[in-house]
Amino acid sequence: MQKNNIEAKTVIQVSNLYKDYQTAAGPFPVLKDVNLRIENGDYVAIMGPSGSGKSTFMNILGCLDKPTKGKYVLDGHAVATMEENAVAGVRNKTIGFVFQGFNLLARSSLLDNVALPLVYSGIEKPERHKRAKVLLEKVGLGKHINSRPNQISGGQQQRVAIARALVNNPRLILADEPTGNLDSVTSEEIMALFGELNQEGITIVLVTHETDIAEHAKRQVRFLDGKIVQDTLTNSHSLNEVL
Amino acid sequence: MFSAMLGEAWHAMGANRLRTFLTMLGMVIGVGAVVLMMAIGQGAEASVKRSISAMGSNLFVVLSGPPNVAGARSATGNAPSLNVKDANAIAELDGVAGVAPVTMGKAQIVFGSNNWNTDILGTTPSYLDVRSWYLSSGYAFADSDIRSATRVALIGKTVAQNIFGDDIDPLGKTIRIKQSPFVVLGVLDSKGQSLDGRDQDDTIIVPLTTAQRKLFGNQLPGSVRQIIVQAESDKAMAMTEEGINGLLNQRHNIREGADSDFSVRNLTAIANSAAETTRTMSLLLGAIASVSLLVGGIGIMNIMLVSVTERTREIGIRMAIGARQRDILMQFLLEAIVISIVGCLIGIGIGVGGAVLVSIFTKTEVIVSTNSVLIAFSVAASIGVFFGFYPARKAAKLNPIEALRYQ
Numbered sequence: 185m186q187k188n189n190i191e192a193k194t195v196i197q198v199s200n201l202y203k204d205y206q207t208a209a210g211p212f213p214v215l216k217d218v219n220l221r222i223e224n225g226d227y228v229a230i231m232g233p234s235g236s237g238k239s240t241f242m243n244i245l246g247c248l249d250k251p252t253k254g255k256y257v258l259d260g261h262a263v264a265t266m267e268e269n270a271v272a273g274v275r276n277k278t279i280g281f282v283f284q285g286f287n288l289l290a291r292s293s294l295l296d297n298v299a300l301p302l303v304y305s306g307i308e309k310p311e312r313h314k315r316a317k318v319l320l321e322k323v324g325l326g327k328h329i330n331s332r333p334n335q336i337s338g339g340q341q342q343r344v345a346i347a348r349a350l351v352n353n354p355r356l357i358l359a360d361e362p363t364g365n366l367d368s369v370t371s372e373e374i375m376a377l378f379g380e381l382n383q384e385g386i387t388i389v390l391v392t393h394e395t396d397i398a399e400h401a402k403r404q405v406r407f408l409d410g411k412i413v414q415d416t417l418t419n420s421h422s423l424n425e426v427l
Numbered sequence: 428m429f430s431a432m433l434g435e436a437w438h439a440m441g442a443n444r445l446r447t448f449l450t451m452l453g454m455v456i457g458v459g460a461v462v463l464m465m466a467i468g469q470g471a472e473a474s475v476k477r478s479i480s481a482m483g484s485n486l487f488v489v490l491s492g493p494p495n496v497a498g499a500r501s502a503t504g505n506a507p508s509l510n511v512k513d514a515n516a517i518a519e520l521d522g523v524a525g526v527a528p529v530t531m532g533k534a535q536i537v538f539g540s541n542n543w544n545t546d547i548l549g550t551t552p553s554y555l556d557v558r559s560w561y562l563s564s565g566y567a568f569a570d571s572d573i574r575s576a577t578r579v580a581l582i583g584k585t586v587a588q589n590i591f592g593d594d595i596d597p598l599g600k601t602i603r604i605k606q607s608p609f610v611v612l613g614v615l616d617s618k619g620q621s622l623d624g625r626d627q628d629d630t631i632i633v634p635l636t637t638a639q640r641k642l643f644g645n646q647l648p649g650s651v652r653q654i655i656v657q658a659e660s661d662k663a664m665a666m667t668e669e670g671i672n673g674l675l676n677q678r679h680n681i682r683e684g685a686d687s688d689f690s691v692r693n694l695t696a697i698a699n700s701a702a703e704t705t706r707t708m709s710l711l712l713g714a715i716a717s718v719s720l721l722v723g724g725i726g727i728m729n730i731m732l733v734s735v736t737e738r739t740r741e742i743g744i745r746m747a748i749g750a751r752q753r754d755i756l757m758q759f760l761l762e763a764i765v766i767s768i769v770g771c772l773i774g775i776g777i778g779v780g781g782a783v784l785v786s787i788f789t790k791t792e793v794i795v796s797t798n799s800v801l802i803a804f805s806v807a808a809s810i811g812v813f814f815g816f817y818p819a820r821k822a823a824k825l826n827p828i829e830a831l832r833y834q
C-alpha cells in the first residue's frame with residue numbers, strides 16, 4: 185500500500201454540494217451546502233440521525249450518484265465531468281465499497297466474490313485468484329475460499345466484503361453502516377480490521393450511528409438535516425464546530 | 428475478460444437448470460424442426476430431380492382416349508385409339524427425334540420356383556433411345572424381333588433381383604410370362620423412382636408385336652395405348668406438339684372443334700412443374716419451422732427479462748465494484764447467446780437424428796446439407812443476439828443505487 189504516498193495529498197474535496205431528489209411532489213432537498221475535505225490516510229466516521237442524508241452523501245462520494253449542484257474532486261479528478269466508463273474505472277480501482285448488507289454474490293464462491301472486481305480491471309484468472317486468496321487469508325478466511333456466502337456467519341461475510349473492497353488496492357474505502365447487521369463482538373472485530381487497514385495507509389470513510397463504533401475513527405463528522413453540524417477529532421477531543 | 432464472462436454465463440445457466448432447459452427447449456424444437464423440414468424438403472427435391480433426369484429429355488407422351496377423362500381411360504378397357512401407323516407418321520414430322528409406340532399390361536412371371544408380378548411393356552427398340560435407358564448387361568432386341576414377334580425380354584433390376592437373386596446370371600435364361608417362355612436378352616440399368624413414385628425397375632420390356640399378339644392379344648391389330656415422342660431440342664417442343672395434334676386430328680378424321688380421341692402431354696413440362704411444387708413445398712416447410720424458431724427466440728427474451736429483474740441487486744453490486752454498462756450488457760447478451768447456441772446444437776442433433784429416422788421408417792430420401800445446418804445455426808445465433816439485446820440493455824441501463832436497494 186506504499187503507492188498511496190506518492191499520490192495527491194487530498195483524497196476528497198467536496199465544496200458547496202447540494203443534492204435534491206426528484207419526487208412526485210417536486211424536488212426534495214437532502215444535502216444542503218455540504219463542504220468536506222478528507223486528507224490521505226484519514227479515518228472519518230460520519231454520524232447523524234436516520235434520514236439526515238448520510239447514505240446520499242456516501243453514494244455521491246462513491247460515484248454511484250451525482251450531486252445536483254456543487255463540486256466533488258476525488259483523487260484530483262472532478263468526478264462530475266467524467267464520462268460513464270471512466271467513473272466505472274474509478275469505482276473499480278480507486279474506491280472499495282463495504283455495505284451494511286454485505287452484498288456478496290450468493291451463487292459464487294468466496295474466492296470468486298473477492299476476485300470479481302479484478303474481472304472488470306481485465307486481469308487474468310490465475311492472477312485474480314492469487315490476489316483474492318492472499319486477501320481472504322488476510323481477513324482470516326483462507327480456509328473457506330470455496331465456501332458460498334450462505335455457509336458462513338455475518339461477520340465472516342463482512343470480512344469477505346472487505347477483502348473484495350481491497351482486492352484492487354484502492355486508496356479509499358467507503359463503508360455505509362458496515363456493522364449495522366452485526367453483534368457488538370463481531371462489530372469490534374470488523375472495526376479492528378478497519379483500524380489495521382488505516383494503519384497501512386488506506387483512507388477510510390464510514391457511516392455509523394453508534395458512538396462506540398465512531399470512537400475507532402480519527403475524526404467524526406456529524407450530519408443533521410442534510411448539513412454537516414460538527415467535525416471533531418476523536419483523540420484530541422479538540423472541538424471544531426462548523427456551524 | 429471474455430472467457431471470464433463466458434464462464435459467468437455458463438454459471439448463471441447452471442444456477443437454474445430447469446428454467447434454462449425449458450428456455451432452451453424452444454430453441455431446440457425450432458432448430459430441430461428447421462433442420463428436419465429442410466432435410467425432408469431437399470430430399471424430395473433431389474429425388475424429383477433424379478426422376479426427371481432419368482425420364483429422358485424433351486419428351487411427349489401421346490395417350491389414347493379423350494383428354495378430359497384422362498385418369499379413368501386406360502383401366503376401362505375400351506379399344507385404344509392409337510396404332511403403330513400413327514407412330515410411324517409422327518416419326519416423319521419435322522423436329523421429331525424419336526418415336527416409340529408402347530402397349531402395356533401386368534403379368535405373372537416365373538423362373539424356377541420364383542414368382543413375380545410386374546409391368547410388361549411392349550415397344551420398339553427406339554424406346555430405349557428416347558428414354559435414354561441403357562443396359563447393364565446383355566443386348567437389346569432389334570427391329571427383326573419386332574417383325575417376327577420373337578419371345579425375348581429385357582428385364583429391370585427389381586425383376587432380376589426377385590426372380591434370379593444375386594447368384595444366377597439372368598442372361599440367356601428362359602422365364603415364363605403368362606405361361607409362355609421368353610429368353611432374357613438383357614438386364615436394364617437402374618432408373619429408380621418415377622415422378623409418381625413407381626419403381627421403374629420393376630418392369631419387363633418385350634417387342635411390341637410379341638406383347639400385342641402373344642401376351643395381351645387385343646381387339647384391333649396394331650393398336651397401342653401410348654406413343655412416346657422425343658423432340659430434337661427444347662426449342663422444337665412447341666412445334667412438335669402442334670405437329671402431332673394436327674397430324675393425328677387429320678388421321679383420325681376429327682373435325683375442328685370436336686373432341687379428339689387422343690391427348691398429347693408434355694412430360695418435360697409436367698416434370699418441371701413437379702420440381703417447382705417440391706421446391707415450393709420445401710420452402711413452405713422451412714417457413715413453418717422458422718416460426719417455431721421465432722417463438723423460441725421470444726421465449727429467450729421472456730426469460731432474460733425475468734432474469735434481469737431477479738438479479739437486479741447483483742447488477743447493482745457489479746456496477747458498484749466497477750462493471751461498466753457494456754460489461755453488464757455483454758454478460759446478459761452472452762447468456763442469451765449461449766442459451767440459443769447450446770439449444771441450437773442440441774436442435775441440430777435432434778433434427779439430424781429425426782431425419783435419419785424418417786429416412787429409415789418411411790424409406791423416403793432426406794438430405795441434411797451443411798448449408799441447412801449452417802443456416803439454422805446462424806439464424807439461432809442471431810435470434811439469441813436479437814432477443815437477448817433488449818433485456819441486456821435494460822440491465823445495463825439500471826441505476827446502480829436503485830439496483831443495490833432492490834430487494
Ligand SMILES: Nc1ncnc2c1ncn2[C@@H]1O[C@H](COP(=O)(O)OP(=O)(O)O)[C@@H](O)[C@H]1O
Pocket residue numbers: 205206207212214232233234235236237238239240241
Ligand atoms: N431515491 C430517493 N428518492 C427520494 N427520496 C430519497 C431517496 N433516497 C433517499 N431519500 C430521502 O432522502 C433522505 C436522506 O436519506 P439517506 O441519505 O438514506 O439518509 P440516511 O442514510 O442518513 O439515513 C431521506 O429523507 C430519504 O427518505
Ligand SMILES: [Mg+2]
Pocket residue numbers: 238239240
Ligand atoms: Mg443510510
